Amino acid sequence: MSAFIYASEARADDYTDLLDILKIKGSLTSAEYNGLLAKHLRHLREAEVSARHADTPRTRIAAADRPHGVHGGSVRHLPAVSEAPDDTQVALAQARSAAAQAQASAAAAQQALLSTRSEMNSPSIVRVAKYVPGKGVTFQAGPIDINFSGFVNGFYTFNSPEGGMPVAGGVSTGNSGFDTSGVRNGLLPAGLLVKLSTTQDGLDLSANFGFYPGLNNNDPGAFNANSGGSPVGLGTAGLDVRQVFATVGNKDIGTFKVGRDLGLFGSDAILNDATLLSVGSTGSNANPANTSLGRIGVGYVYADWIPQISYMSPKYHGVQATVGIFTPLDEFDYAGLNPSGTSYSALNSQHSSPMIQGKVTYDFTIGALTTRIWSSFLVQHQQHLTSGSIAASTNRSATVEAGDIGTKITLGRFEGVAYYYYGSGLGTTGLFFDGINASGRKRASEGYYVQGAYKILPRLKLVGSYGTSNLYQVPGENDPLLVRRNESEVGALYYNLTDWLTLLGEYAHTRSAAHGPNHEADDTMSLGAALFF
Template identity: 25%
Template sequence: MKNNNFRKSGLAVALIAATGLSATANAAVEVYSNEDTSFSVDGYFNAFYVNRDDKLADTQSSDVKMGFLPNTIGFNFSKKVGDLTMGGRSSFWSTINDSLQSPTDTAIDVRQLYGTVDGSFGQVLIGKDFGLYSRSNIFLDEILMGFGSPGAPTGVSFGNIRTGYPYPNPSAQITYRTPDMGGLKVAAGIFEPANTTPGAQSEQSAPRFEAEVTYNANLGDVALTGWVNGRSQSSENATTTVDSTGVGYGVRASVAGLSLTASGFTSKGDNPVLIVDGALTEDDADGYLVQGSYTFGANRLVLSYGETDAEILDLETENTTVGFFHDVNSNLKLVAEYNMYESTVRSSGAAAEEADTLALGAVILF
């Protein structure tokens, strides 16, 4: 029996979308398969030479760093019992960017640790996985396997997080997914809420709720993908209540090697970078990302532009990317990117950051 859980994992969706390969090509290495039980392993390894020109500080730096996606190894399990298939995934995400800061203590985090139950009814997922809000926005980003906008000097790059979409934080959740209904799929779940009102008598009396609807269709030679996702939660303390809401959306059209994607989000009382515990207000944020790519042979050329306007963070950002991806084979990809990132203080218009980044790298996946 083939393992289906990898195909449903966040990493699988990301890699399939970014590479344009079939799910089978990214279906990991099957280690064990006996009757109705299987076990497989998948991996993702990358490194980039990064040259960054900081316009405001008037400095230039050279680094060897990983790209937007960290280096990852994942383990997938599947067992069929009667009409049900039980599965699970555990994936470990590791940085290489701390080589000199902590030479023998590379940071490892677990972004996926969940079990699944599949049947004719669809799927129920229990455990930790990426969120549903902004999920397709990021997983269908054309530069997902590239570098994108800079992050902290010694940290990960941000791709288009904060310049077009927020991060779908891996969170504890109980999520239901429908079967494929003629191209229409619906996912909805309850999630661990964020404490956005720390202080005396702080409470979150209900879980965070997230959902996503996706639709895939072919109109002649044009392949269409559309999605809408959202998040809602409430947090309060003795003096303050913060109701957080967010809506993400997007559409992609592909024909004869050409792909055009437009996505965006709007939120209130929600951090447009990533949801974490910490005091927030009910101020607004919104953003959008427009991208075009053209695939010819083993090559893919990408143009990308994104913006975020965040009243809640008093910040405006934008990022422009030109990227080139070359498939040496189905398991090795070469990447060249040039990114131009700017951020300003929204209330004053003062420049906060301006940097141009050249990133040249390689990706190995199995």
């Protein structure tokens, strides 16, 4: 009987596991779970007690109390009293019945446990992975992970011009002559990112989609959803579909990417820019576009989202390299009034070879100091350059080259970033904006920014940065209105109210100067919030 009791206790553990699983799945409430578990344990205890009593028969009369006498030298014994009275037989029967019930219950629990485990491992079951702040929500449908992540932001922005004269290609709004208010996005619009990933035949595969809607009315121009907005009733916001790409690879062979995504040259510059989460330079606050400029054009050239086929190597001792071919982009006369050569045409664009970009990063840690160093490059051959001084029949061309280097360090509560770029034909603000002069010769450009952030409190961070972008004329060129320098200083406070929500307050001072006497400046105050999930 004891052996049976111990076996019954072992099966009881399976029954308890079943109750735990049913509770986790939501089939049982906490009250139901506690009640069933208590009842099950009580039955087991009753069965054990009854079985132990049945294995030890009671004797009603002790031998010392038995009547005896002497007759003819012999001892006369009274008839023996039964050692298994009726109540003991009943208890034994009850114990056996309880044991049989417990055995049947344990067998049923074992079968239910196996069935439940099989159902939970079924590819038709959709599960939700453990949530990690900032990593989005992941659903697991069999072998496929479906991740949703994104962000929403909005700022009240007040821009006050300090005056000045227009600068062609400048990013300051100082010459506008009037104050402007707006509720707008910052450097980031809103975003919804969807990623489907799985592993097949030893390869990690993913499909990625990035949808970026703005707050203000859309008024498409040369820059599509990034053009200035339309402050007129009955408008609708624009949708910027920046990301559509697939990846394939693994940690041993590296990763290949095909589709539209952020370029390599200048990508670390914008991803480490603190104004990515705020506003920075507005560009224009009178008719806000989907985004502000942040530090674009005042410290780095925008990396842009470009169709590409690229390869990223495995990381080796902290070193990782990426290289790819990209859809070539035209030279563009951003300054206007034809001071720059261009290959941009609404009807025709000619490129016989792709743009090539590459990047190398090195991550390492020394004690409490964590560091990343990166460097990237860009090469593209521009063809069929035209301007007021270049005839279309001349087939003028130029090869654009650019490179950069940057670092980010983290030490305790402090975080610092330093970045520098140089280009020949690269231009300023956007890729190939005003990079070629009206005669078809390449202009040099360079820029940098430095940034420091310090956590005053665990949730409160103070950020300050300065940056400048310079565009040089070629020898013999004389265009006094063309931008020579854009620069800005930014100070901001970031308060993490929750894992998702950050409150922000920022001040930015932006200046633009031409190659002649013209210059302008403006001040911007922004207050708002950004939510990331």
